[in-house]
Amino acid sequence: MHEAAVAQSIFDTVMAEAQKQKGKPTKAKITCGTFDAVNEEILAFAFSVIAKDTVAKDMKIGVEQKPVMALCRHCKKEFKFDVTSPSCVHCDSNSYNILPDPPLILEQIIFETD
Numbered sequence: 001m002h003e004a005a006v007a008q009s010i011f012d013t014v015m016a017e018a019q020k021q022k023g024k025p026t027k028a029k030i031t032c033g034t035f036d037a038v039n040e041e042i043l044a045f046a047f048s049v050i051a052k053d054t055v056a057k058d059m060k061i062g063v064e065q066k067p068v069m070a071l072c073r074h075c076k077k078e079f080k081f082d083v084t085s086p087s088c089v090h091c092d093s094n095s096y097n098i099l100p101d102p103p104l105i106l107e108q109i110i111f112e113t114d
């Protein structure tokens with residue numbers, strides 16, 4: 001249950017921020033990689049269970065999946081890897097390295113201000 005651990009960690013951060021901001025958290029945005037992707041629905045469910053009876057209970061969690069990037073060995077530029085056309089978009093070379101998956105990051109927490 002990868003999502004449950006992620007939900008718990010988001011919740012901990014949100015609650016710590018909510019204390020500082022003195023506001024009601026309404027939304028959070030996370031980004032993750034492709035190979036270690038988080039399922040948005042499972043995450044939302046796991047979060048709702050953890051956040052039950054807290055200020056964060058009505059929060060929406062958005063997940064943005066980052067594309068797989070590759071580094072061309074020929075022109076040394078990075079490009080967005082596409083399985084349907086797996087070659088460098090800059091120089092059309094077929095010699096490249098797939099870059100490591102970006103880590104899961106909590107990008108933003110939005111608070112309601114009234």
Ligand SMILES: [Zn+2]
Pocket residue numbers: 072073074075076077088089090091092093
């Ligand atoms: Zn290239």
